[in-house]
Amino acid sequence: MDLGEGGATPVILADWLDRLLSSWHDYRVPVYSAVALSCLLFWLYRRRLRTTQARTSSDWLDGKHNIPLPTTNGNPSLENGPQPAAGTNRKPRYSAPKVVTGRKPSPRGGGKGSQAHDEPLHIQPLVFYTSLTGTTERLSRSVLAKLESLPTVQSLVLKPQLHDLSYVDLDDYFISGPKTPKSDTNVRYFYILLLPSYDIDTILNTFLDHLDETHNDFRIDTASLSSLAGYTVFGIGDKNGWPTEEAGFCSQAVEVDRWMSKLTGSKRAYPLGLGDVKGSIEQTLQDWTAGVCDVLQELSVTGGLGEGVPGSGDAVESADEDDRDEEDMQEDVDFPDSGRNKRRKLRNTTDLEDVGGKGTTMAVDFTTYSSSPAAVAPLKAMVPKESPTYTALTKQGYTIVGSHSGVKICRWTKSALRGRGSCYKNSFYGIASHLCMETTPSLSCSNKCVFCWRHGTNPVSTTWRWQVDDPQMIFDGAKEGHYKKIKMMRGVPGVRSERFEEAMRIRHCALSLVGEPIFYPHINEFVGLLHGEQISSFLVCNAQHPQQLRDLRRVTQLYVSIDASNKDSLRKIDRPLHRDFWERFQSCLEILREKRFIQRTVFRLTLVKGFNIEDEAEGYADLVEKGLPCFVEIKGVTYCGTSTSSNAGLTMQNVPFYEEVVAFVEALDRALAKRGLEYGIAAEHAHSCCILLASKRFLIDGKWNTIIDYDKFFKLLGDGVDFAPEDYCKETPEWALWGNGGFDPRDERVDRKGRPKEKKMVKEATTTTMPLEEKQSLEFKNQVTTKSCIDS
Numbered sequence: 001m002d003l004g005e006g007g008a009t010p011v012i013l014a015d016w017l018d019r020l021l022s023s024w025h026d027y028r029v030p031v032y033s034a035v036a037l038s039c040l041l042f043w044l045y046r047r048r049l050r051t052t053q054a055r056t057s058s059d060w061l062d063g064k065h066n067i068p069l070p071t072t073n074g075n076p077s078l079e080n081g082p083q084p085a086a087g088t089n090r091k092p093r094y095s096a097p098k099v100v101t102g103r104k105p106s107p108r109g110g111g112k113g114s115q116a117h118d119e120p121l122h123i124q125p126l127v128f129y130t131s132l133t134g135t136t137e138r139l140s141r142s143v144l145a146k147l148e149s150l151p152t153v154q155s156l157v158l159k160p161q162l163h164d165l166s167y168v169d170l171d172d173y174f175i176s177g178p179k180t181p182k183s184d185t186n187v188r189y190f191y192i193l194l195l196p197s198y199d200i201d202t203i204l205n206t207f208l209d210h211l212d213e214t215h216n217d218f219r220i221d222t223a224s225l226s227s228l229a230g231y232t233v234f235g236i237g238d239k240n241g242w243p244t245e246e247a248g249f250c251s252q253a254v255e256v257d258r259w260m261s262k263l264t265g266s267k268r269a270y271p272l273g274l275g276d277v278k279g280s281i282e283q284t285l286q287d288w289t290a291g292v293c294d295v296l297q298e299l300s301v302t303g304g305l306g307e308g309v310p311g312s313g314d315a316v317e318s319a320d321e322d323d324r325d326e327e328d329m330q331e332d333v334d335f336p337d338s339g340r341n342k343r344r345k346l347r348n349t350t351d352l353e354d355v356g357g358k359g360t361t362m363a364v365d366f367t368t369y370s371s372s373p374a375a376v377a378p379l380k381a382m383v384p385k386e387s388p389t390y391t392a393l394t395k396q397g398y399t400i401v402g403s404h405s406g407v408k409i410c411r412w413t414k415s416a417l418r419g420r421g422s423c424y425k426n427s428f429y430g431i432a433s434h435l436c437m438e439t440t441p442s443l444s445c446s447n448k449c450v451f452c453w454r455h456g457t458n459p460v461s462t463t464w465r466w467q468v469d470d471p472q473m474i475f476d477g478a479k480e481g482h483y484k485k486i487k488m489m490r491g492v493p494g495v496r497s498e499r500f501e502e503a504m505r506i507r508h509c510a511l512s513l514v515g516e517p518i519f520y521p522h523i524n525e526f527v528g529l530l531h532g533e534q535i536s537s538f539l540v541c542n543a544q545h546p547q548q549l550r551d552l553r554r555v556t557q558l559y560v561s562i563d564a565s566n567k568d569s570l571r572k573i574d575r576p577l578h579r580d581f582w583e584r585f586q587s588c589l590e591i592l593r594e595k596r597f598i599q600r601t602v603f604r605l606t607l608v609k610g611f612n613i614e615d616e617a618e619g620y621a622d623l624v625e626k627g628l629p630c631f632v633e634i635k636g637v638t639y640c641g642t643s644t645s646s647n648a649g650l651t652m653q654n655v656p657f658y659e660e661v662v663a664f665v666e667a668l669d670r671a672l673a674k675r676g677l678e679y680g681i682a683a684e685h686a687h688s689c690c691i692l693l694a695s696k697r698f699l700i701d702g703k704w705n706t707i708i709d710y711d712k713f714f715k716l717l718g719d720g721v722d723f724a725p726e727d728y729c730k731e732t733p734e735w736a737l738w739g740n741g742g743f744d745p746r747d748e749r750v751d752r753k754g755r756p757k758e759k760k761m762v763k764e765a766t767t768t769t770m771p772l773e774e775k776q777s778l779e780f781k782n783q784v785t786t787k788s789c790i791d792s
């Protein structure tokens with residue numbers, strides 16, 4: 001090629017390009033094929049390489065590299081005599097970058113292969129302990145004995161094994177769990193750990209380091225013990241030297257519990273138990289063991305840890321959970337208009353007492369007191385399963401019972417289970433929130449109060465125009481729903497085992513939630529069922545159904561919501577459906593006055609700034625004079641933060657400060673004194689912005705007696721004698737009295753992240769000057785905690 005001839009160069013280049021292009025056209029198909037084939041070969045090669053690596057890793061863990069596997073039948077630590085302490089004989093961790101993902105359980109059990117699915121699931125309890133001075137070993141043996149005596153369901157719970165952590169190889173049990181024996185592929189392991197705490201260097205530090213390393217080793221799945229069926233921990237400590245958890249009581253057991261939660265993917269099967277060696281540890285352990293045995297039985301039958309937090313316990317730590325609660329609360333579901341316009345007025349009406357059981361075809365008119373025969377029209381369910389209302393309520397955490405009742409565990413119940421405080425009813429009347437069931441036999445109401453947590457989400461009506469469920473069915477369904485929700489809490493971090501055990505026996509029933517309980521035609525029978533099981537009853541009604549209020553038989557404490565002191569305010573706030581709402585309201589006050597020597601009567605005042613506080617103290621005092629209730633509860637409104645509340649014109653500005661509630665209560669107290677009424681400010685629960693005014697009938701020997709003596713109440717009820725509210729009251733604790741804040745010292749106050757906080761913080765903060773935003777956020781936090789127990 002002569003490149004010297006400048007003019008020929010472009011021609012040559014063009015010629016080359018032309019040749020290249022025609023070659024490409026001739027050979028492009030084989031070239032494409034060759035590239036595709038190379039890619040395929042490369043992919044196959046990579047895949048094969050990965051399989052080989054995984055097998056090597058698994059072989060390594062399975063002991064094909066000279067690592068002995070734990071014996072599952074028998075206890076190496078006990079049978080083989082003393083062995084070197086863990087930590088001295090621990091094998092070095094393998095260094096190859098291979099990922100240990102934990103053993104995969106079969107869908108139901110823990111076996112591999114399809115055949116395993118048909119075989120029964122076997123639960124193998126493994127009890128681990130460590131002990132320096134022998135206490136924990138002795139206690140562990142007693143747990144072992146109890147587990148051995150467990151009546152097995154078709155022998156599905158295998159003989160428990162005991163392992164001293166000082167002698168076992170931690171790698172064998174605390175990396176990916178023991179290997180499933182070939183003889184029984186459907187075995188799943190259940191770890192029970194009993195651990196003392198030492199603030200000196202012991203095997204426990206080695207154990208904790210091991211769990212930490214396992215969790216943080218990038219080669220190991222963070223939840224490498226997720227194939228376990230579950231785990232639970234019991235801590236042994238000494239309250240003499242380490243009086244509180246913050247001071248180190250059972251600190252190492254608490255820590256192990258946290259690591260195990262992470263490593264198992266939150267399979268805490270039973271709450272962490274803590275026993276004080278200088279206290280009643282035997283009893284605590286016995287109760288805890290009984291609970292663990294129940295879980296084992298359930299596990300062997302169902303193959304799962306029960307509903308709730310996935311795998312029994314979501315890995316939500318306290319902060320997440322609190323967030324979730326608030327998210328729940330923010331949630332606003334738009335329900336279709338339950339049909340005020342569509343509502344069909346039934347011409348013919350009947351008395352409540354004439355209404356039959358489920359499937360009844362009679363309608364009840366609450367607008368009149370007449371008792372003419374009912375219309376014979378087939379009635380529908382109030383909340384049908386397929387309705388959007390049902391879906392939305394279920395989504396909000398309600399369990400719908402039958403066709404018109406609901407049950408839900410309130411935030412205070414959860415808080416009390418975690419030892420973080422009960423609602424104000426604990427301070428005023430001695431109701432610990434974890435013993436309380438909140439339910440309603442009627443999700444429907446005849447008001448649309450501006451502050452109602454769920455107004456707009458439930459049916460509203462002046463008439464009962466739905467089918468009527470049997471009270472026994474509602475009672476059974478409510479208990480079942482409640483217990484199910486409590487059980488869902490057992491995997492939640494921080495739940496105290498002793499409170500969890502106590503919660504499995506309902507002691508109180510708050511008939512409030514949402515809706516109007518007195519609306520339910522068989523309310524008396526329902527209350528009778530509660531009392532039959534020694535469950536006390538608090539019934540809150542909206543002062544709109546005088547006939548039903550009059551007919552209501554004895555409840556432990558009877559509430560009437562007093563949401564305003566005059567007609568205009570009441571219309572604005574309660575937005576009642578009845579045209580004669582004010583007359584109904586007045587009648588209810590008279591009825592309450594008549595009942596005041598038979599049962600404890602309460603006025604519940606919910607203060608809404610801009611609606612019913614300003615200059616109304618005198619008006620409320622007049623109402624108190626009329627009804628002469630035993631108690632007057634005054635509470636700042638709960639701000640729901642939903643569009644329903646804002647549609648009703650409510651904002652955070654309507655939420656009073658605690659100091660404003662205090663000022664109002666003091667004004668009301670003065671107004672009552674002016675009228676010569678014998679009342680006084682008895683107690684407070686600053687945490688939920690609530691204060692109690694009480695009749696001096698309950699000031700006995702100069703001491704307030706606002707607490708209910710529940711045993712006495714049931715005794716008197718059982719004796720069938722006449723009795724008065726003063727016959728079943730007892731002294732209010734010091735910490736609950738006016739001026740002392742009202743936070744139960746047996747509980748611990750925490751902040752949103754679950755960290756302990758200064759007990760007086762909220763009250764102090766709310767009563768000092770602070771920027772509006774800060775104040776609102778704090779108030780909101782205080783207020784949202786009371787979301788569940790609102791007036792009907």
Ligand SMILES: Cc1cc2nc3c(=O)[nH]c(=O)nc-3n(C[C@H](O)[C@H](O)[C@H](O)COP(=O)(O)O)c2cc1C
Pocket residue numbers: 130131132133134135136137196197198199200236237238239241242248249250251277
């Ligand atoms: C040196 C020492 C340190 C201890 N540290 C704690 C502690 O930090 N927290 C705690 O709750 N108990 C602590 N204890 C109390 C023990 O946990 C308690 O005595 C336990 O019953 C010991 O169990 P063991 O006999 O099985 O070893 C400590 C005891 C000793 C002797």
Ligand code: SF4
Pocket residue numbers: 410411412413423424425432433434436437438510788789
């Ligand atoms: S807030 Fe209501 S339902 Fe919850 S514990 Fe208190 S009384 Fe019971």
